[in-house]
Structures are given as structure tokens and as C-alpha cells.
């Protein structure tokens with residue numbers, strides 16, 4: 460039986476472990492942390508991320524014991540100083556889910572599938588007895604930096620901070636507030652909780668600073684308890700020229716990333732994990748690289764588009780005002796983003 464070693468037990472590493480077990484491999488996963496594993500995140504699982512989780516057999520709908528089963532939201536709302544525009548996902552809602560609850564669901568599925576999980580074990584992937592080593596060790600991947608992958612381009616670096624508040628969600632949408640120097644995301648995650656995250660290019664810019672820029676959110680949270688402390692993480696746009704080398708493959712943020720503005724990091728990691736297992740069935744990591752490239756181009760395009768709006772407030776005002784006047788444009792963009800394009804097909808003469 461073929462054997463794989465996974466370095467990193469975040470969402471992508473656990474997804475890769477499950478996907479490889481699914482095709483009959485023996486899988487050992489090394490994670491330097493111990494559960495519950497948390498990370499600053501907007502905590503929105505887009506419809507295609509949920510589809511990938513279902514394909515992996517991960518049940519995020521029934522987490523009674525681990526602290527709630529999330530909160531469905533119907534679409535995305537963009538709000539700036541002058542305009543507000545919302546669109547629904549075309550066929551199914553998304554889910555706001557605490558990162559620790561997601562991790563728990565992935566972990567339980569991995570245990571059920573018979574993955575050998577080694578918590579509190581730091582690895583550099585130098586174990587040689589495996590047929591495949593998967594680097595799933597996140598954005599600052601040791602496996603990538605020291606694995607001779609080369610050809611790495613980091614086009615953008617931003618800083619995100621997130622905290623949870625005890626308040627009933629006030630919107631059926633994930634709200635994204637655009638300011639001159641930052642965006643604030645509000646994701647409903649339970650009947651009585653929201654997750655609030657701010658992302659900016661300033662390492663010292665925190666949620667308290669953002670609340671001064673977005674007084675409406677501040678008013679909503681006034682008198683409400685913060686139920687977690689503020690947690691930070693880096694958001695990058697990183698592209699690699701290759702995602703495998705010899706018997707080592709990278710998945711998730713280790714294999715390149717799109718800015719958090721897309722809300723797509725988790726879904727990409729799950730889709731890459733599935734693609735990796737499919738490629739291993741054919742015995743070719745080259746197929747994985749091809750699939751990886753195909754999966755990444757749309758999110759990267761969307762991230763570049765949104766980061767252009769971030770960098771140019773005048774263009775952003777105009778774009779949001781145009782979409783507010785013609786919401787179908789926003790709906791089409793959202794549908795494309797969640798891989799359910801509604802863009803009209805060219806008619807054959």
C-alpha cells in the first residue's frame with residue numbers, strides 16, 4: 460500500500476489526508492500545534508468550499524458538541540461611503556463557521572478515515588520512507604522555502620485581525636465594508652455570534668481603529684461582549700512556478716495564495732486536496748500541477764480586480780455606484796466567483 464506524509468494539520472493538510480485515504484493510501488499527518496487549532500480568518504465557507512467538503516465526506520452541519528453548527532448566509536454585501544450593493548449566491552447559501560469548529564469537523568473525518576494524526580510534531584518533511592510528502596504548512600511554508608521550489612512571486616502582503624462578538628447577526632449577508640485604507644468583514648457564525656475581521660496594509664491597524672472608520676458597525680457592537688481575543692494573520696498574493704518537485708507536493712497556502720478579499724483560501728485548499736488525490740490515482744504529479752493552475756486562475760483574477768478597487772478609491776466609488784444601479788453586474792461577478800457563472804454564452808450564428 461502506498462504511503463503519504465502530510466506536513467501541516469490545518470484545513471488543507473487535513474483535507475489532503477482525507478482525500479488520499481479515500482483512494483486507499485496510508486496517511487500520517489504531522490502538525491506542530493495541538494487541537495483546537497485556530498487562525499485569524501473571515502470564517503466564510505463559500506458554496507463551492509462547502510461542495511468540496513461534502514465531496515470529502517466532511518459534515519459541517521452537525522457539530523452539536525463542538526460549539527455550534529455555523530450560520531448560513533445568502534450572499535455578499537459591499538458597503539462603502541456612498542453605495543451599498545448585495546447579491547445572492549445563485550443556487551445555495553454559504554456558511555459562516557468558527558474556525559475551530561471547522562477544524563474539529565475535518566479532524567473527526569480524518570480519524571474516521573483512519574489517518575494517523577500526530578499532534579505537537581514539527582516536521583521538515585525530511586522523512587524518506589514515504590511515496591509522497593505533502594507540504595500543507597501554510598503561507599510561511601518551510602517545505603516551500605527549503606524544498607527548492609524557486610520561482611516564487613509575492614505580489615501583495617496585508618495584515619488581518621479577527622475577533623468574535625456575542626450579538627445576533629443583523630444581516631443575512633456577509634458584509635464587507637470598504638474604507639480608504641482597509642476593509643472590515645462581518646460574517647454571521649451562529650444565532651448569537653458574529654465574526655469581525657479587518658484587513659489593511661498597516662501591521663499596527665487593529666479592529667478598534669477600524670470601528671472608528673465604520674461607526675455603523677461600532678454602534679451594532681456597542682455594549683456587546685467580545686468572546687475571543689483579537690488574533691492576527693498575514694494575507695498574501697503568492698504565486699509559484701511549480702507546486703511539486705520529485706515526491707513532494709504543496710497544497711493550500713503553502714502552494715501559493717490569493718488575498719483574503721476573495722474569501723476563497725479554504726475552498727482552494729479543499730479543491731487542491733481533491734485534485735492531488737485524483738492525480739495520484741493516475742500516478743502523475745504533473746496532472747496535479749495542471750489542475751492546480753486551473754483552480755487558481757479565477758480566484759487570482761478576482762483578487763486582482765478587488766485589490767485594484769482597494770488601491771484606487773475613485774475607481775471603487777464608481778464601480779460600487781455602477782453595481783448598485785445595476786445589481787445584476789454584481790450578481791454575475793459573484794456567480795462567476797463561486798464557480799456558477801451566469802455570464803451569457805456567445806450564441807452560434
Ligand SMILES: Cc1cc2nc3c(=O)[nH]c(=O)nc-3n(C[C@H](O)[C@H](O)[C@H](O)COP(=O)(O)OP(=O)(O)OC[C@H]3O[C@@H](n4cnc5c(N)ncnc54)[C@H](O)[C@@H]3O)c2cc1C
Pocket residue numbers: 466467468469470471472489490491492496498499500501502503504505508580581582583595596597598601618619620621656657658692693694710711712713719722723724725726728
Ligand atoms: C484575516 C483573514 C481572513 C480570511 N478569511 C477567509 C474566509 O472568510 N474564507 C476562506 O476561505 N479563507 C479565508 N482566509 C484564508 C484562509 O484562512 C487560509 O487560506 C487557510 O487557513 C489556509 O489553510 P492551510 O491549511 O493551507 O494553512 P494554515 O491554516 O496556515 O495551516 C497550516 C498548518 O501547518 C502547521 N505547520 C506549519 N509548519 C509546520 C511544520 N513544520 N510541521 C508541522 N506542522 C506545521 C501550522 O501549525 C498550521 O496548523 C482568511 C485569511 C486571513 C488571514
